[in-house]
Amino acid sequence: MNNFTFYSPTEFVFGRSTENQVGDLCVKHGAKRVMIVYGGGSVVRSGLLDRVKAALTSVGIEFVEMGGVQPNPIDTKVREGLKLAKDFAPDFLLAVGGGSVIDTTKAMAVGYYYDGDFWDLYEMVNCKKKATASKALPLGVVLTIPAAGSEGSGNSVITNTTTHVKVGIRYPMILRPKFAVMNPELTMTLPEWQTASGVSDMMAHILERYLSNTPDVQIGDRLAEGMLMAIMECAEKVITNPQDYEARANIMWSATVAHNDTCSIGRVEDWNSHAMEHEISAEYDVTHGAGLAVIFPAFLQYAAKHNPGKVAQLAHRVLGIADSGDASADAMAGALALKKWFSEKLHMPVTFAQLGIENPNLELLNTRLHNLKGEVLHGYMDLDAAATMEIYKQAL
């Protein structure tokens, strides 16, 4: 096990009607002037935004708001938010929505104190960030979509609309939300597509950590396997009955734990499936979680051939594959079982064609991927351009 720091200071307030506490939570965390960030119409139509604003007003907090954050959040919206923020001078940011809204809010949180264009903090130059942040505005979250885990992480992913580069930042010490209000009732009306895409995303967050060559990380492995089993059980329930509060609650909390580093302590992580998917959603604007349901089984099939150990363990402990003594065969069976599960139980696409991309420009995706990440992607396996192309083709 490698040395590590685990720091998850977010106060998670979870359960029915918890959004009513948002005013008190803002006060508790020192907010006086709040900028609310949200996305599309559902937060407005459901009355949630009005309830949040009423809660802030009731405790004497002044606020401005910015709506219209879209899925796969973009740089131009961050700049729009920063302009508004510079005028209003908030001391706290409040994200009301899912991962895209939270990631936009986080970009504003670090961008606010950066003397230059915020994209410098995201942009890779020679495999390094062009600039780094040392300070961020504090932020809170009212979560409406369980998927990204951004409510508990110090991460943010933004797409550059000019260059089509989709890239993340990671500041676990300064960018984790101060609080996250999580009411599973708010997720009951999510359509199946969004629910299932969220499940794919949270499972990928666990698998990206699980796929590690660091030896002797038993506690992280077992926590990851446990989470995956709970998510798969509850996801099947939710797809069958979207009104199942209990299953919704389990999934909502699992998405948080999947991404707050609970299962990644002391190990080198992978994240190459995410990098490969980011190229797809940046170019074709597909839902990130759906893209992962396409890429991850293909990635695992490649791993079954080249580094089967951890995939075979996953197959045995999580995916119901009996140990045949042949790790590669068991890993391949596990990869195919997961692909089948994504398709049959989650109703997710598992090929480019099912994702609605009939003739993907794989050369373009692969070239951009390696331009961004370097000649070889390091991680659970070293992947050169031929390897990533093989994985992309596997997903056709």
Add this chain to the structure above:
Amino acid sequence: MNNFTFYSPTEFVFGRSTENQVGDLCVKHGAKRVMIVYGGGSVVRSGLLDRVKAALTSVGIEFVEMGGVQPNPIDTKVREGLKLAKDFAPDFLLAVGGGSVIDTTKAMAVGYYYDGDFWDLYEMVNCKKKATASKALPLGVVLTIPAAGSEGSGNSVITNTTTHVKVGIRYPMILRPKFAVMNPELTMTLPEWQTASGVSDMMAHILERYLSNTPDVQIGDRLAEGMLMAIMECAEKVITNPQDYEARANIMWSATVAHNDTCSIGRVEDWNSHAMEHEISAEYDVTHGAGLAVIFPAFLQYAAKHNPGKVAQLAHRVLGIADSGDASADAMAGALALKKWFSEKLHMPVTFAQLGIENPNLELLNTRLHNLKGEVLHGYMDLDAAATMEIYKQAL
């Protein structure tokens, strides 16, 4: 799943040589005047105390120290510490040791601001605390014994030397350490008895949470089961080879996660085995973890007869018992398998006699238990005096 708040703000700094960071961590968390609390000779003999003091001196922190905290920490030592603290006026407390040292430090942290004898905060009057704390001195930890999980919890357990009452407090919002330095190397020299007692304790912390009637808590159940499997695998390695750093590291981190509420979200917990054990260690001054190895299998045997569901699940998923369709029989097989494992793999006592108590005064223990906790102990099962006596007798 019930509503819950999860708040674990401790900064855990884990791995080899991490104790060298203690000065910087104190500064980061605002300390200028530190009171160091520690236990017996090993912290002194190993040179750890000197290294900690050198680290504080190097960053210009003034400090006083109090050693001599004993296992099963006592009220008189807390008062001694509080007297010293009132003279020195620290702005930060630093516990260097295991659970007993941390719990003593926590008692001082809340006692420092309480206008009266600190024991009022612990004492139960009509099943309620005599007084409650709203403020605590901040504290940090350099951990040397993985067991109690106190480095990540807001709990503290102290024994009253006059009344022989051993009782805890729980302040998750104000009493969690600001940081915890955790170097598994510091645990390599722990004797087998202390290592195994620690393992029993952390497993009990998980089981006390696991044994719940709250339905639909899949994510917590799976996390708990995963932790137990990792701990059992690594405990066997450590008992075989005490110098196995990797297994020590897994166990050290597992003890923290076992007690920082990771697996207790959204459920009613039990804790009656702990209450029953506290009576044993308060009267006979045995090691808490060893007492739990005696009580827990007896408790599970009783549960197998009266509420087998969760114990059968444990048997199937963790203890290698095949599902026979008879929950009660499987639960009993699981309870006996755990007892056998404690005895054969951990070399722990599993009866009062093996614990060195030939003729325990069960009437006294049982009377004190119900005087403290009420006529019926509520939890996974409702236990009246006849029930707890049956469990105590099962452990003979």
